[in-house]
Amino acid sequence: xxxxxxxxxxxxxxxxxxxxxxxxxxxxxxxxxxxxxxxxxxxxxxxxxxxxxxxxxxxxxxxxxxxxxxxxxxxxxxxxxxxxxxxxxxxxxxxxxxxxxxxxxxxxxxxxxxxxxxxxxxxxx
Numbered sequence: 606x607x608x609x610x611x612x613x614x615x616x617x618x619x620x621x622x623x624x625x626x627x628x629x630x631x632x633x634x635x636x637x638x639x640x641x642x643x644x645x646x647x648x649x650x651x652x653x654x655x656x657x658x659x660x661x662x663x664x665x666x667x668x669x670x671x672x673x674x675x676x677x678x679x680x681x682x683x684x685x686x687x688x689x690x691x692x693x694x695x696x697x698x699x700x701x702x703x704x705x706x707x708x709x710x711x712x713x714x715x716x717x718x719x720x721x722x723x724x725x726x727x728x729x730x
Contacts, residue, residue, distance in 0.1 A: 608645060612686060612704055615649040616712075620682035622653075649686060652693045660688050667727040679713045680721060687725055698729045 653660070664684055665673050673681065687705040690696040702725045709717040 609704060609707070611646045612649070612690075613708060615646045615653075616682050616686045616708055618650060619653055619685055620679060623678045623682070648694055649689050652689045653685060656689070656693065660685055660692075663688055663692065663728060664724070667724055677713060677717070680709065680717050683708045683713070683717075683721060684724060687721075688728060691725075691729060698725075702726070702729075 661673050664681075668676075676684070683705050686708075687701050690701045691698060702722060705721050705725060706718045709721045
């Protein structure tokens, strides 16, 4: 399974946690995944669970005119996946930002790709 697909599934899982923290989507992910994809997605979700407060702090200190609470939950989930990939998985920033923009184009508003691009550019500085 392609990394972009596994990234999208991790994003959907994180997004669902905002509304139903008790629901666990990981079984759906693991049923579809090969070993490498499973490790990639699992690393994202483990870092989400382990570093949630730190991730929110990284996002908060780079927001201008917003607070994390004011962000669209879809955008926040996309940004969280990107921050995890940048800070903990050390994936290439160009790939991470591009994938986040593509998720925003697919799932969020017309203004979200530009907003997410700017925020992630500030984070990687």
